[in-house]
Amino acid sequence: MPATSRRHLLLGGAAVSAGALLTACTGNEPQGQDRAPAGSAAPAAGDKPGTPVTIGFAGPQADHGWLNAINENAKRRAAAYSDVTLEITEGSNDTAAQIGQVQTLINKKVDVLVVLPADGKALTQVGLQAMRAGIPVVNLDRIFASPQAYRCWIGGDNYGMGLNAGRFIGERLKDKPDATVVELAGMDSLELTKQRTQGFDDALRNYPNIRKVARQAADFTVESGQAKMAQLLQAQQKFDALWNHDDDQGVGALRAIAQAGRKDFLMVGGAGARSAMDAIKADDGVLKATVLYPPTMAASAVDLARALGQKKGIGGLSELEVPASLTLYSAVVTKENVDEYLPTGFH
Template identity: 85%
Template sequence: MPETSRRGLLFGTAAVSAGALLTACTSNEPKKETPAADSRPAADDKPGKHVTIGFAGPKADHGWLNAINENAKARAGKYSDVTLEITGGSNDIAAQIGQIDTLINKKVDVLVILPADGKALTQVGLKAMKAGIPVVNLDRVFASPQAYRCWIGGDNYGMGLNAGRFIGERLKDKPDAKVVELAGMDNLELTKQRTQGFDDALKNYPNIKKVARQAADFTVETGQAKMAQLLQAQKQFDALWNHDDDQGVGALRAIQQAGRDDFLMVGGAGAKSAMDAIKADDSVLKATVLYPPTMAASAIDLARALGQGKGVGGLSELEIPASLTLYSAVVTKDNVDEYLPTGFR
């Protein structure tokens, strides 16, 4: 690829409307118009230069990961000038590298990559960038900023922080309050960040003490088993912070089986099942902190715009930002109707 063309791709600007992207990534307040990604008006949907986008993610063996794939496909389908080349997905690092290599060899215009392991896949991101294919790094960040043109993802620290603030405000007047934590996978940096955010928030509430923590590996079965252990070990506590709504399905089963209703529960990610339970208000689950899979739709917007060399509506800069962090909104009974259409299954 000629250097001028390569430079145009790597430093070209993106066309993503302020309503479709900036609201999703920066707003701290719930909006009345927050439908699911596949029903929002596509950003700058006036047809332009045709763009082939390669999309590579891990295996969709989890509700959130499946929603990532569905959001990407639905968003690409809104554009008549976009062809989406999507891989089968894999949690095996070597297999995912091979899938991305195939997309590079096909000479797609832009790559969107959600790596199974950001550090381990950094080299293939660098390879794509060196080949003149700009990379939109989705969620799990590569080890080098040279491996991507733009990163977009959720705020793991913010999830824990907002969960802790919500619980803290509910328990701030209760002497000697106790909380427990059902984490995800402890070998993942995102889990450490969620725990750190939670712990930092609780520092503002000296009356609250975290008395137990278990890692539940993001599965329904492990969520149920680990929650049962917590319930047996902790005969009394006031709140539970659960990192993930999928494992939360199992946690709620264990809670119901134990006949416990003496505490409040805050979930994480934004599954439809969790939002339904919050709306029904007939269980301990009172809130969930979002980690929106709609980020995949915004990644497609960014990729299309990079390929077309367009700009971001509502911003003065000529280039798209180097990174975009989505806000971790807290969904409660008061605002669940606004967020329910974005809930994933």
């Protein structure tokens, strides 16, 4: 997908468990009410409604399945709280336009801001502007250039995605002599792509019988995935596993694989699209797993913003304050656990 449309990195904690941890202190449903299924963006049982909070949300243009899921998770989570009003911008991948949108939210004097910047470095100054105006900023995924530009950061673990993909493939191939793998990466101009590749390569170092024999960078789109995968298949007549960085481009990759009639390797995807999970559950093709980069982080960002607006900490932690950063875990979804993660799959 476009260079202005994607994700970044940082610390540790699981996607589903992080949501449970956050809503333990920020939920507004009565005690004892049944918990909604994972990924539904409904708060868990927790405290009663508190001080009304207006949250300004400046997200990306929804030109990719994951990005659309970010926006939808934020909307659904906010709607589940009777004490939260969400002021949401149209969404833009143009940095100047997004800066203007955030400044409009600052001028409206929202209580808290949640910002997934089109470009973290470019939007750092507007983050600083909000913080100087006394508006706490929850920096979602793509990180600002200065920690002074946000109160809390929450996002995914790109290095962890590659690491867990490599471990899954490594365990599958550890007893196969002279095993070979190929990599269908994202955009090499993005730091996140480099992090995913680094994690993958580091994991493979633990399996001396496995060599990476080819790598092709795509653009996070169906079309690029199909074209680049076709090139890989033509160049590599035989290999044992494929690590694909993104499930959207994976749709195209799977088309190329089907057109080539190839079934002689296993494939691991990335991000957690519903189509990938459905294919994993059916278990009738090469796709055997996907490594999550959970868009539920947007729902958790709303939880964090609500807690900041109501001057609360997070249930389950001893500290009185919301953490400075929270990194979601890149779980591996396989046929054995796919039913647990299906509700979090995005379209």
